[in-house]
Amino acid sequence: MKLISGFITIALLSTCSGPREGAGSSSSPRVNIPFTPDISINEVMVAQIDHAAHFIWNAANPANAASAIDWQEVEHHAIQLIASRSAISMGGTGVNDAMWIAQTSWREYVNMLNNASLLALESARQQDVAQLSRAGDLLVESCELCHRQYKPAIPTEGFTHPH
Ligand code: HEC
Numbered sequence: 001m002k003l004i005s006g007f008i009t010i011a012l013l014s015t016c017s018g019p020r021e022g023a024g025s026s027s028s029p030r031v032n033i034p035f036t037p038d039i040s041i042n043e044v045m046v047a048q049i050d051h052a053a054h055f056i057w058n059a060a061n062p063a064n065a066a067s068a069i070d071w072q073e074v075e076h077h078a079i080q081l082i083a084s085r086s087a088i089s090m091g092g093t094g095v096n097d098a099m100w101i102a103q104t105s106w107r108e109y110v111n112m113l114n115n116a117s118l119l120a121l122e123s124a125r126q127q128d129v130a131q132l133s134r135a136g137d138l139l140v141e142s143c144e145l146c147h148r149q150y151k152p153a154i155p156t157e158g159f160t161h162p163h
Helices: 002-015 041-060 071-090 097-101 104-126 129-150
Strands: none
Touching (some): 041 071, 041 129, 071 097, 071 104, 097 104, 104 129
C-alpha cells in the first residue's frame, strides 16, 4: 500500500512538473480545468473568429502585393483563431451551445477551423503567400460547412457582424 501511494505521488509530481520542451504537442500531459466561458459561441463568432478570419482573407487576397502583407499581423490573427478553439469547443452562455458542442460533426468542423488556422500561422512565420492562400480556402470551407449544418437563420443571441 505504501509502495502504491509512493508511486502515485511520483506520478502526480511528474505530471505537475510545469512547462517543458514540446509543451505544445498533444502528447504532453494536461490538467483539465473545468469552467464555462461567460460569453456565447455567437459572441465568439462575431467578436473574434469573424474579425480574425477577415484579416487573413484580406492578406491572402491576390489583389494585395506580397510586399504589402503584414506578416506579424497575420500571425497574430491566426493565433486568435487558434485561441478561439477552446471557447467554441466548451460552449458558453448561448442557449444552443451545450447541444452543439456535444455533436461529433461539430468537433470535426472545429478541428477543420483549427487546422486551417495552424496552416495560416505557419504560412505567416514562413512568409509563404501560396500557402496562406490555401489556408484561407480551408478556412472558408470550415465556416461554410459548419454554418450549413448548425447556424440558425437568426443568430440566437442576436449578434451579427456589422461590417
Ligand atoms: C464549429 C462550427 C462553426 C465554425 C467552424 C464556424 N462557425 Fe460561425 N457560427 C456557428 C454557429 C452555430 C453560429 C450561430 C451562433 C448562434 O446563433 O448562437 C455562428 C455564427 C457566426 C456569426 C454570427 C452570425 C452572423 O450571421 O453574422 C458569424 C459572423 C460567424 N459565425 C462567422 C464565422 C466565420 C468567419 C467562420 C470561419 C472562419 C466561422 N464562423 C466558423 C458555427 C461555426
